[in-house]
Amino acid sequence: MGSNPTLSAILRRPWEVKNALRSSKSEGRADLLPPGYEWHANDEIRNMMYYVYLIRSQVDANQVYTGFTENLRQRLLDHNAGKSVHTKKYLPWTLETYLAFSDRNQALEFERYLKTGSGIAFAKKRLRPSQTKSLKMENLER
Known part of the structure; x- marks a missing residue:
């Protein structure tokens, strides 16, 4: 899996995607988060409804x-x-x-x-x- 996870990958393997998304944040790539998710202060990805x-x-x-x-x-x-x-x-x-x-x-x-x-x-x-x-x-x- 590359540094650009697909939504299907997010749904299948969230534990792998979490690390990829964390690295994407450090690279300034918050756009990789799926819709409805956002970064919080403690570096958690939370579902925002x-x-x-x-x-x-x-x-x-x-x-x-x-x-x-x-x-x-x-x-x-x-x-x-x-x-x-x-x-x-x-x-x-x-x-x-x-x-x-x-x-x-x-x-x-x-x-x-x-x-x-x-x-x-x-x-x-x-x-x-x-x-x-x-x-x-x-x-x-x-």
Whole structure:
């Protein structure tokens, strides 16, 4: 295996690739890292995920917020602590759906899409099954 590992090699032999990637860092070749991985201070390679999430207000079920974060747990805590101007009015919030991306730009593009008219319709139909289920149950009870 040369100094330029392929993704298939990374997936097959991570213990061998780790050394190759370390040497690539010393050569200034961080571009050899696969998408979603980054170097950290202690020279570890860590998988970095980016999240697009939908949260729903517990006081007004019609209020749904779509966001992007690198730390989903902390972001939800921040929303519920009132640290976001956009969600402060409808505290508390519950996580309804999240999607994890290894590529930051792809996650940001998907978040932007979910905030468009088409994306809102997509999210209602495909990403919020609990709401869809409850609406269908209401129709059955009538």
